[in-house]
Amino acid sequence: MLDITNIISAVLKGDEPEVKLLVLEAISTGEKAGDIMNKGLIAGMDEVGKKMEAEDMFIPEVLMSARAMNSGAQILKPHLTEEDSGGIGVLVIGTVQGDQHDIGKNLVKMLMEGAGFEVVDLGTDVDPHKFVSAVRDNNATILAMSALLTTTMPMMADVISALNSEGLRDRVKVLVGGAPVTEEFSDEIGADGYGPDAGSAVRIAKTLISGEV
């Protein structure tokens, strides 16, 4: 039987070599790759996410965990079946047009990868049409947008109307965040979720996709 707790605690410690070793061991003893992924690596990052939100972990430590998780996932990749190889979904992320701030966006990106999302990063100052095409081309489950300025925040609404006019709005969940963004603003522009910080953004993203099933 797969000793999940070892993988979970190695991910929590951010111990990359240990995570790799444990994943290899689990594979060689014939564990199901899907189980190693979901009950080990992703479960470990769930714990990390909870600790981060509770401010029990420092961001650099969280990123160590995310890196360890990703290394484990790379080893697992060839062993995953068609069914479980897609991870938990594709997430397109970017900072809206007119805005160059990317500290928060990058942090969310790294944490989303750690949580098991396949992330397409469009960078900063992203044109609404670029968001729309990325959603279409990658068959994205989630579109995550960031803005740090009150002057660029309204661009989020423009992206949502662009999704609407292209008939893509129903296929993707929209997640927004950034210092000036509030729950009220998120509701007002018709986004599906708002993350007040990077940790909760991951939690909300996961809720959004599980709600879909």
Add this chain to the structure above:
Amino acid sequence: MASICSNEQALNSPFAKKLADEQCQKIYWACLEILERTGVCLYDQDAVDILKKAGAYVTNGNRVRIPSGMVEKAFSTVPKNLSLYDRMGNRVMQVGGYRSYFGTGSDCLNIIDHRTGERRQAVLQDITEGMTVCDSLDHIDFVMSMFLPSDVPQERLDRYEMEVMLNNTTKPIIYVTTEFSGCADAVKMAEIVAGGEDTLRCRPFAACYINVTTGLRHNEEALQKLLYLSEKGLPFTYIPSAQGGVTAPITIAGTMAVNYAGVLTGLVLSQLKREGAPFIMPGWGGNMLDMKTMVQPYADPQKRAQSIDFVHYLGLPMFSLAGCSESKLVDQQAAIEAALTLFTDALFGGNLVHDVGYLESGLCGSLPQVVICNEILDWLSAFMKGIEINDETLALDLIDEVGPDGQYLDNPHTLKHFKERWYPKLFDRSNYNGWKSKGGKSLGKRASESVDQILAEHKPEPLPKDVADAVHAIVVEN
């Protein structure tokens, strides 16, 4: 342990000074003139006799004038640095120089009960809880009783205080007793705990706080305690309480001169009784009574710092005072006065800094206020450290490697060093939503919850049963 040391890296770490050496010399000479010209009144015959025998001039039975040479001689035998130990015999404090250690005050009549928010008379259980909290806090280095228990026989309350301190913390203790016999009993208890008279002298974990009537008028109990402890070679503070405008001139220099003339009288007596006896001076001076309210202000900006400079000039270990407030509540004034006074003592290098957590000018205490002060001291511990500037900390190769568009969040250099930065434990840095989701609580509320958590979880190392019994026998002895 706060591990605060002013001027730790000479001229490369925070340090402050208010008096020049020449000014300190003027005050010192003023003290010498007061002792020679005006003299002091000592209400203890032994003390008078000892001074007379050594060359002091005595009139009217107890008016003693002390020649400067006697003071100068005392400086040549008194220790300039004092080691204090914990209850287990580990050396935990080097009192002297610019090192700062922090502890509570003693004997507050009242407490703001953190469970009800009400101000009430203090009881023995409050001391038990106070000691438990202090035992768990990183930056409370020594303890005093905090409260005056109203629910024990008043003539023996100092024994009860000592017992509760011994039972509930291993940190060094500064005890206060009313009568002389209480002092002798406290020493007996400490000797039992240390395992004998010599062990306590070699590894003192307790010091007596002796209060003296005024600078030039010394009460019998204070003098008896001084002579007794000096003979035993046990540490004590000798603190005359000259009040500017009432028992000394209202001016800072005048009050200081009168007060330290009294301190120097104690110093001379201690060294006459036993050369090399440890002696701790007060590190505040220029006390006043508020000329509107007659309250003695503890957080007064003008009574601090100059005396720390003065005692550094004299080169002796000092007992100082900070972390206290005039406020009646654990409120904004309490936090501000606590922070400013602690900051001052850290910068100037006060040694044994007591009264942390005092409210209402020494009449009321609060456990959450002590927890808040502990956080202030954590902040100060970080602030007082010098900055390392070298290849590793400048990280020029890294800066070039990461480049203008890169980021450092998951870089090994960040991982290696991020814990060197300061992170609060009680102060809140969350964003608004994070703060709100944790209950949206004020500092006072968080400090109060922290007290509850400590009291539920922290178990101080108890005294061995036979030792605790022997200590208790002294408390209840008739």
